[in-house]
Amino acid sequence: MRSFLLxxxxxxxxxxxxxxxxxxxxxxxxPSIDLPRFMGDWYxxxxxxxxxxRKAYNPIETYTLQADGTIGVRYRMRKGGFDKPLxxxxxxxxxxxxxxxxxxxxxxxxxxxxxxxxAFVESxxxxxxxxxxxARSKRDYVWLMARTPTITETDYQRYVQRIAAMGYDxxxxxxxxxxxxxxxxxx
Numbered sequence: 001m002r003s004f005l006l007x008x009x010x011x012x013x014x015x016x017x018x019x020x021x022x023x024x025x026x027x028x029x030x031p032s033i034d035l036p037r038f039m040g041d042w043y044x045x046x047x048x049x050x051x052x053x054r055k056a057y058n059p060i061e062t063y064t065l066q067a068d069g070t071i072g073v074r075y076r077m078r079k080g081g082f083d084k085p086l087x088x089x090x091x092x093x094x095x096x097x098x099x100x101x102x103x104x105x106x107x108x109x110x111x112x113x114x115x116x117x118x119a120f121v122e123s124x125x126x127x128x129x130x131x132x133x134x135a136r137s138k139r140d141y142v143w144l145m146a147r148t149p150t151i152t153e154t155d156y157q158r159y160v161q162r163i164a165a166m167g168y169d170x171x172x173x174x175x176x177x178x179x180x181x182x183x184x185x186x187x
Contacts, residue, residue, distance in 0.1 A: 024137060024138065024139065024167065025137070026117070026137040027117050027119050027135045027136070027137050027139075027166050027167070028119065029099060029100065029102035029103055029117055029118060029119065030100070030102045030118050030119065030120060030121050031100055031102070032100030032101060032102065033100060033101040033102050033118055033121065034101075035065055035071075035095070035101050036065060037127075037128060037129055038063060038101075038118075038121070038129055038132075039063045039064060039065050039071075040062065040063065040147070041060055041061075041062050041147065042060065042061045042062070042063070042132065042145035042146065042147065043059070043060055043145060043146055043147070043148060043149045043178055044056065044059040044060070044061065044077075044143055044144070044145050044176045044178075045131075045144045045145060045146050045150075045151055045156065045159075045175070045176060045178070046143075046144040046156070046159075046160070046173050046174060046175045046176055047141070047142060047143045047144065047173070047174055047176060048140070048141050048142045048168065048169075048172045048173055048174070049141065049174060050141055052079075052087075052089070053075075053077060053079075054174075055079050055080045056077040056078070056079060056176055057077065057078040057079070057080070057081055057082050057084065057176070057177045057178075057179070058076075058077060058078050058082060058149075058177070058178055058179060058180070058182060059075065059076065059077035059176060060075075060076055060077075061073060061074070061075045061143075061145065062074040062075075062076075063093070069095065070092050070093060070094055070095075071092065071093030071094070071095065071104065072090070072092065072093075073089075073090060073091045073092060073093055073106070074088060074089075074090055075088070075089040075090075075091070076088045076089075078182075082177070082179050082182065089108065091106050091107055091108045092106075092107050093105070093106050093107075093116060094106075094107065094113060101118075102117065102118040103115075103116070103117055103118070104116040104118075114136070115136045115137060115138075116134060116136075117134065117135045117136060117137065118132060118133075118134060119133045119134065119135040119166060120132060120133035120159075120162055121133075124147075128147065129147070130146060130147050130148075131144070131145065131146045131147070131151065131155070131159065132144075132145050132146075133145075133159065133162060133163060133166075135163075135166055135168075139166070139167050139168050139169075142163055142166075142168055142173070144156075144159050144160075144163065144173075149178035149179075149180050150178060156175075160173065
């Protein structure tokens with residue numbers, strides 16, 4: 001119940017902020033996403049976070065393509081430290097038709113959906129997606145994620161420049177602590 005209330009409050013705050021914020025050009029989407037390739041684990045490397053994830057440690061977002069075409073999402077993190085209890089959120093992604101699978105509505109609480117724009121995706125030499133930037137046209141939240149818990153400093157700076165070019169204030173960007181394997185805790 002507590003998670004439900006937290007997600008509800010966050011979503012209502014997002015809706016309220018969207019009504020008061022000025023309109024900006026939408027952030028460009030990647031031309032298309034191969035959904036099966038995009039599914040799986042993504043480690044959050046840096047973010048301008050939603051309120052519940054402001055003190056996230058070891059956050060991972062896992063996507064699973066469902067039979068009905070929706071995206072099952074499992075966002076897990078430890079709030080406040082590597083040794084803190086595991087928190088899990090399970091929103092659902094709804095791919096918007098005609099967007100090359102690059103625009104989703106992310107639903108934490110029915111009937112509200114938050115904008116989820118796949119603004120960048122990088123392929124690794126073996127053809128898998130290796131890094132992505134998820135954005136919002138309001139430039140209030142952004143997520144840099146990778147298939148690995150760490151990336152090189154050169155890559156990190158390159159992605160930060162890309163986020164800045166999208167119109168974000170990168171001074172608000174938080175590099176997310178990742179430490180693997182995780183310490184043994186009582187979950």
